[in-house]
Amino acid sequence: MSTFTGKHTIRVGEWVIETSIRAIAFVSLAFIVLIFVFVLREAAPLLIGKATDDSGAAVTLAKLFSSPFWMPVSNHPTYGIAALILGSLKVTLISLVVATPLSIGAALYTAVFAPRWTKEIIKPAIEILAGFPSVVIGFFALIVMASFFQHLFGLQYRLNALTGGAALALAVIPIIFTLTEDALTALPKQFTEASVALGARKWETALFVLLPAATPGVFAAVLLGFGRAFGETMIVLMATGNAALLSLGITGPVRTISATIGAEMAEVVFGDAHYNVLFFLGFLLFSVSFSLNVVAELFIRKRLMKRFTGAA
Amino acid sequence: MKKFSIIAGCALIGLFGMGAAKKQVITVKGSDTIVILAQRWAESYMAAHPDVSVQVTGGGSGVGISALINGTTDICDASRPMKNSEIDKLKTRFNSLGVEIKCAKDGIALYLNESNPVNELSLDQLKAIYTGEITNWKDVGGKDEKIILYGRENSSGTYVYFRDVVLKGSDYAPATQTLPGTAAVVNAVSKDPNGIGYGGAAYAKGIKLAKVKKDAGSPAYEPNAETVKAGTYPISRYLYMYVRNKPTGAMKAYIDWTLSAEGQQIVSKVGYFPVN
DSSP states (O other): OHHHHHHHHHHHHHHHHHHHHHHHHHHHHHHHHHHHHHHHHHHHHHHTTOOBOTTSOBOOHHHHHHOOOEEOSSSSOEEOOHHHHHHHHHHHHHHHHHHHHHHHHHHHIIIIISOHHHHHHHHHHHHHHHTSOHHHHHHHIIIIIHHHHHHHHTOSOSSOHHHHHHHHHHHHHHHHHHHHHHHHHTSOHHHHHHHHHTTOOHHHIIIIIIHHHTHHHHHHHHHHHHHHHHHOOHHHHHHSBOOOOOOOOSSSOBOOHHHHHHHHTTTSOTTSHHHHHHHHHHHHHHHHHHHHHHHHHHHIIIIIHHHHHTOO | OHHHHHHHHHHHHHHHOOSSSSOEEEEEEEOTTTHHHHHHHHHHHHHHOTTEEEEEEOSOHHHHHHHHHHTOOSEEEESSOOOHHHHHHHHHHHSOOOEEEEEEEEEEEEEEOTTOOOOEEEHHHHHHHHHTSOOBGGGGTSOSOBOEEEEEOTTSHHHHHHHHHTSTTOOOOTTOEEESSHHHHHHHHHHOTTEEEEEEGGGOOSSEEOEEESSTTSOEEOOOHHHHHHTOSSSEEEEEEEESSOOOHHHHHHHHHHHSHHHHHHHHHHTOBOOO
């Protein structure tokens, strides 16, 4: 009898723990959905064509994408988000161009070449960089990196897309590095052994066997790095000069979506067209990072699994 | 809740005569231009009145006014007068038009790099520079170099004031680089030989201030106590404090003190100009 009640209490306890853990898991899912719904709701007047600016003129999605100027606080406000989207893409791509080769190189080194003690210093050090407050990186870029790059390349603008992208790379490197390193070390030992047995040198093994085998993981790492760079606010707010120019040059100042939201959200009048547009920008950011994460996740799961089970 | 606890605190003090049983908290929020001044005021006032705590935060005039409308600050610092649309919002929320207090005067200074040979600019030239009509320093008597424009974020009262007074309501050139805070503008101009920026005269360290003339024929003035007070410096403005209702009790005492000779002395010390 006593054993029965004992089992019974264990079951009740299990049930309680199971349910609460499940609830926690679903709460985090609910948060994502709620944030998404909230952002979309605040942008809604714009999406259904009900947003008007102070002069009573309608603000439509077509105008947002076609207007060349971002001048939201003006006697004749214009909300041209094309320059902001271009700015975000430019800075993000620059940061990836800088960060990807560096972090993949570093990952190859620590995963394949480095002796154990070196690896145990380098890996945590780069991972600490991931937890570095972005406002500090931004400050560093504003004061030190901007002057350095200006003198190095003889740039006309001190604060520009290049400086911002390079500063952003500091935030992106740890992400790409860590995930690439994980992908490389997760490869079966046979890959290296077979390659070496066939007479390949160490660097040939690394470049032509291990790196190609880890491609899905590396690709996912770059995608997540892209998401991080695209959404980063403080670094670009401080280092890019924030002028919304519709140009392809990388040595001029740029204004990104995230910096715009960061700088203007606090001041905007609730329910105003400007407010709706900022939430629409938030919706864009959210969508981009969400889809990148989904793609990265699917890529790792499907492709990597296929390769290792031999189906590919 | 905060309001309630303050009232409750006052009632307790009144009932039992216990003196400083509970610290009274006055929150001040708003203009980054005023934040240095507001902090000095708060420090001096709290030193003399240990029973009152004055908490100051910046963020920009727009931020302060939003906070006043949302009821999250007691006093709002603003470097521009409230707009009608904002007063309407305050009225619907609190059924009050708010109370405006002019607490200091400020001259908007034009910052130039110390190596820049240009020393004075007229209002027309400034307008042409900031709207993008003039893009080279040689057109205003300087070197043959591109003018690099720096300004404030559009949440700043200085942004709106400069646009209305100097640009006569026109928009800034899209190439204007906006930076978070006057200190960042000063820092940028101090490192950029071809830069120009604007902001409060109090911040001007490591750069030089351009003399400004009303039009091409009139004399140029530097922003200082006499020229701003006399109104001969063409770009000067009032700095404001806003409260929701006619101030009473500790708030009234604090605001009266900022306008007193002692409070206004701090205004001059910080680099702004007294109101009277």
